[in-house]
Amino acid sequence: MTWLGALPFVAVHVFALISVFFVPFSWGLVGLCLASYYLRMFGITAGFHRYFSHRAYKTNRAFQFFLAFLGGAAAQKGALWWAAHHRHHHKYSDQPEDLHSPLQFGFWWSHLGWVLTPDHEETRWDAIRDFAAYPELRWLNRYHLVAPILYATAIFLLWGWPGLVWGFFVSTVLLWHGTFTINSLSHVFGSRRYESGDTSRNNFLLAMLTLGEGWHNNHHTYMTSANQGFYWWELDPSYYVIRALSWVGITREVRKAPLRLLEARRLDRAS
Ligand SMILES: [Zn+2]
Numbered sequence: 001m002t003w004l005g006a007l008p009f010v011a012v013h014v015f016a017l018i019s020v021f022f023v024p025f026s027w028g029l030v031g032l033c034l035a036s037y038y039l040r041m042f043g044i045t046a047g048f049h050r051y052f053s054h055r056a057y058k059t060n061r062a063f064q065f066f067l068a069f070l071g072g073a074a075a076q077k078g079a080l081w082w083a084a085h086h087r088h089h090h091k092y093s094d095q096p097e098d099l100h101s102p103l104q105f106g107f108w109w110s111h112l113g114w115v116l117t118p119d120h121e122e123t124r125w126d127a128i129r130d131f132a133a134y135p136e137l138r139w140l141n142r143y144h145l146v147a148p149i150l151y152a153t154a155i156f157l158l159w160g161w162p163g164l165v166w167g168f169f170v171s172t173v174l175l176w177h178g179t180f181t182i183n184s185l186s187h188v189f190g191s192r193r194y195e196s197g198d199t200s201r202n203n204f205l206l207a208m209l210t211l212g213e214g215w216h217n218n219h220h221t222y223m224t225s226a227n228q229g230f231y232w233w234e235l236d237p238s239y240y241v242i243r244a245l246s247w248v249g250i251t252r253e254v255r256k257a258p259l260r261l262l263e264a265r266r267l268d269r270a271s
Pocket residue numbers: 089182183187200216220
């Protein structure tokens with residue numbers, strides 16, 4: 001890891017931490033912070049993850065661009081970069097080639113170390129040829145700061161400095177760590193329903209922080225499923241929105257895991 005490369009990441013943390021003491025506090029701002037967190041988390045989970053990485057459903061070209069923009073506003077680089085690296089994670093889960101396996105390289109590396117090294121800055125084009133065919137997605141991926149800058153500007157124009165601090169900076173730091181928990185904590189804490197061939201786990205708390213991504217053992221078992229909560233009690237808000245969008249024709253061919261076929265891989269039924 002080079003400290004120079006990690007500088008913007010560290011600087012945003014420090015800025016968020018200090019600046020909250022220089023703007024007036026209100027619970028409305030905390031609400032704005034959470035709304036901005038969950039709105040962009042949807043862009044990451046329903047967009048970057050379930051759509052761009054796993055093609056778990058289909059949509060039109062305009063909404064596809066909107067998902068790339070909304071996920072991009074979370075400041076986790078572009079959709080093509082994100083999805084290509086994520087496909088690589090599934091291909092080599094917890095093996096030496098896995099870029100962010102806590103089993104292979106330790107907790108902190110899986111949480112954020114891997115993002116900060118210059119080695120993983122380039123988009124893995126060979127892993128994302130399908131979506132790289134769209135010039136507007138390549139553009140947004142190349143100029144990946146455009147989405148977060150426009151998003152932050154809109155918040156500033158609507159809510160001024162206090163809004164920018166809480167609705168963008170604090171919210172973005174929480175969003176980074178919320179997303180990273182899936183690479184780190186959800187391969188460490190939680191229960192395992194299926195033999196998925198890796199260390200992935202199901203964790204209710206992480207699912208609530210990430211709009212349903214915490215059902216990570218389910219996800220590693222059947223990764224092209226649009227729903228990651230397989231049973232009604234496994235709350236999965238991203239999926240509910242994807243499903244609701246299908247009723248008005250925005251999403252279609254929403255894929256679901258064939259639970260009966262997965263029975264054989266259940267750990268509690270084995271032996
Ligand atoms: Zn994983």
